[in-house]
Amino acid sequence: MEKxxxxxxxxxxxxxxxxGQVNEWLVKEGEEISVGDEIIEVETDKITGAVxxxxxxxxxxxxxxxxxxxxxxxxxGVLADSSVLDADIETFIKAYEIPYSGEEDAEGSGxxxxxxxxxxxxxxxxxxxxxxxxxxxxxxxxxxxDNWLFNLDALADKHRVLAxxxxxxxxxxxxxxxxxxxxxxxxxxKFLEVVGVPSAHIVGHSMGGGIAMQMVTECPxxxxxxxxxxxxxxxxxINSDYLQGFVETQSRxxxxxxxxxxxxxxxxxxxxxxxxxxxxxxxxGVDAVLRTLSATLLSGTQTILxxxxxxxxxxxxxxxGEQDSIIPVAYAQKLADSGNSSVxxxxxxxxxxxxxxxxxxxxxxxxxxFLC
Numbered sequence: 001m002e003k004x005x006x007x008x009x010x011x012x013x014x015x016x017x018x019x020g021q022v023n024e025w026l027v028k029e030g031e032e033i034s035v036g037d038e039i040i041e042v043e044t045d046k047i048t049g050a051v052x053x054x055x056x057x058x059x060x061x062x063x064x065x066x067x068x069x070x071x072x073x074x075x076x077g078v079l080a081d082s083s084v085l086d087a088d089i090e091t092f093i094k095a096y097e098i099p100y101s102g103e104e105d106a107e108g109s110g111x112x113x114x115x116x117x118x119x120x121x122x123x124x125x126x127x128x129x130x131x132x133x134x135x136x137x138x139x140x141x142x143x144x145x146d147n148w149l150f151n152l153d154a155l156a157d158k159h160r161v162l163a164x165x166x167x168x169x170x171x172x173x174x175x176x177x178x179x180x181x182x183x184x185x186x187x188x189x190k191f192l193e194v195v196g197v198p199s200a201h202i203v204g205h206s207m208g209g210g211i212a213m214q215m216v217t218e219c220p221x222x223x224x225x226x227x228x229x230x231x232x233x234x235x236x237x238i239n240s241d242y243l244q245g246f247v248e249t250q251s252r253x254x255x256x257x258x259x260x261x262x263x264x265x266x267x268x269x270x271x272x273x274x275x276x277x278x279x280x281x282x283x284x285g286v287d288a289v290l291r292t293l294s295a296t297l298l299s300g301t302q303t304i305l306x307x308x309x310x311x312x313x314x315x316x317x318x319x320x321g322e323q324d325s326i327i328p329v330a331y332a333q334k335l336a337d338s339g340n341s342s343v344x345x346x347x348x349x350x351x352x353x354x355x356x357x358x359x360x361x362x363x364x365x366x367x368x369x370f371l372c
Contacts, residue, residue, distance in 0.1 A: 031059050
C-alpha cells in the first residue's frame with residue numbers, strides 16, 4: 001500500500017456484522033481530516049454509528065454512495081496527503097480488493113463468540129486479544145456483550161478482552177442462579193475461574209458497574225482495577241420510568257421511545273435495534289428475569305455500593321455521558337469533587353447513558369490511558 005494513501009473501510013462492529021449501509025458522508029471531498037474526526041455514518045443491524053478517522057489527511061475520494069449497502073472491509077473512501085497525485089489514488093482504488101476474512105484469518109474474523117458453563121448455566125462470551133493484561137467488560141440491565149461492539153477491538157489492541165452475556169441476558173441461559181447484585185458478582189468471579197483468569201481489570205456499564213463494585217467485596221482478588229461507566233450503585237436515583245417501560249412494552253411503537261432515553265442522539269435507535277430488543281424480550285424466561293432484576297435490584301432506588309470499592313484503594317476510572325437520563329451524571333461530578341486520589345472521573349458531552357457507543361473513540365482512548 002502507498003504509505004501516504006489511507007483507505008476508509010466498512011468497519012466490522014461485532015462478529016455477526018457482514019455488511020453496513022452508508023447513510024451519509026459527514027465531510028466533503030477536499031476537506032482536511034484530523035484523527036478522531038467523524039467521516040461517514042454507517043447503519044448496521046445493531047445500531048447507527050460514525051466511522052472515525054484513525055489517521056490525518058485530506059479526504060480525496062468519497063467512493064461509497066449514500067443509502068447503499070457494502071460488505072465489511074469494502075473501500076468507502078480514501079484519505080491522502082495533498083501531495084499524492086490523483087493518478088496514484090485512482091490506481092490504488094482500482095487495485096483494491098476486499099481482504100479474505102475466513103475463520104483462519106485472525107485479523108478479519110472479529111471477536112469470537114464462545115460458550116462455557118458457569119454454575120451449570122450456559123454462558124456466552126467473547127475473547128479478543130492475547131496480552132497478559134486482561135480486561136473484563138460487563139454490560140447493563142437488558143443488554144448483552146454486543147453493547148461493547150465499538151470497544152472490543154480497540155481495547156484488544158493492547159489487552160486481552162473478555163465480555164460475557166450475564167445470566168438471563170443475550171445468549172446465556174435465561175435464569176439467574178442468585179438474583180442479586182451479590183449473586184451476579186459471585187457469578188462473574190466464577191466465570192473468571194472457569195476461563196482461567198485469576199484477576200482482571202473490571203469495566204462495567206450501568207448495572208454492570210454495580211456488579212463490578214460488588215466484586216471488590218465478593219472476590220477482591222479477582223479485581224485489579226475498576227472502570228465504571230454510567231454506573232449503578234453510586235447513588236440512590238435511577239429512572240424507574242425507563243426500567244418499567246423496558247420491562248412492560250411489547251410493541252416496536254412503544255419500545256422505541258423507551259430505548260431513545262438511552263442516547264443523547266435519539267436517531268441512533270434504528271428499526272433493527274428495536275426489533276433486536278423485542279426478539280430478546282420474547283424469548284422464554286426473559287420476562288421473568290427482567291421483572292426479577294427490576295424489582296430486586298433497580299426498583300427506583302439503588303443500593304449504594306461505592307463506599308467499599310472506593311475505600312479499597314483500587315484504581316477507579318468513572319466515565320459518564322453528560323446527557324444521561326437514566327442515572328444522574330451528578331454522581332460522577334460528586335466523585336470528581338471528593339478529592340480521592342484513587343478515583344479519576346471524565347464526562348463527555350453529546351452522550352447519554354450509552355456513552356461507550358456514542359463517544360466510542362473517546363471512551364476507548366480514556367480506558368486505554370487508565371489501563372496502561
